[in-house]
Amino acid sequence: MTRIWYTGLLMCCVLAWSGSAMAETQSEHVDWGRWSFDWEVRDNQGLALRNVKYADELILAKASMPVVRVKYVKEMVWWNPFTWFGSRAESGRCGPFQDRLRWQDLVPIVNCGDQKVCMERSTQNNVKWLELGIYARIGEYHLYQAWHLSEDGELRPVLHSRGLSCNTNHDHHPYWRFDFDINGNGMDQVFVHEEG
Numbered sequence: 001m002t003r004i005w006y007t008g009l010l011m012c013c014v015l016a017w018s019g020s021a022m023a024e025t026q027s028e029h030v031d032w033g034r035w036s037f038d039w040e041v042r043d044n045q046g047l048a049l050r051n052v053k054y055a056d057e058l059i060l061a062k063a064s065m066p067v068v069r070v071k072y073v074k075e076m077v078w079w080n081p082f083t084w085f086g087s088r089a090e091s092g093r094c095g096p097f098q099d100r101l102r103w104q105d106l107v108p109i110v111n112c113g114d115q116k117v118c119m120e121r122s123t124q125n126n127v128k129w130l131e132l133g134i135y136a137r138i139g140e141y142h143l144y145q146a147w148h149l150s151e152d153g154e155l156r157p158v159l160h161s162r163g164l165s166c167n168t169n170h171d172h173h174p175y176w177r178f179d180f181d182i183n184g185n186g187m188d189q190v191f192v193h194e195e196g
Helices: 004-021
Strands: 027-034 035-041 047-054 057-072 097-099 117-124 127-138 139-150 155-162 171-180
Touching: 027 117, 027 127, 035 127, 047 127, 047 139, 057 139, 057 155, 155 171
Parallel strands: none
Antiparallel strands: 027 035, 035 047, 047 057, 057 097, 057 171, 117 127, 127 139, 139 155
């Protein structure tokens, strides 16, 4: 009989905890200046933007960052046989890793009212900006992913990262995904303008 009571109590605690976790906002609609969009954190794609409109024109169906690849340099030194065949930190053979930002990896942002998704406004060079960002911890890594939107129609994806899993040089490669197929893929063109 005691087991039944403990099992019932445990189930009530789990339901109460999951209810509060489910109550947190994982998506929301934002209207700011000439911008209108929905943000979401789901499907291991970090902070994603959907239905992005500028000046009442749909410009993006979805923008996300599904993965950050972390690639470590394979350091092999002739005098240390552990670097020839070993694995991970002892050998300098570490990764590559595929970091995916999930809701459960997010940490409340202290200077943003302990929100998991922070929205801040600023002005730089007389241009108003909206920053929408998340802060996540994955292992030893601290990751801050953000979208910067300007009042004059500029959209900038940003990723900041720090921390080490192995004490060796490495590179971070964020993979940004932009879905411009708003009304099908006919006649779509993407241009890259580089100042030269």
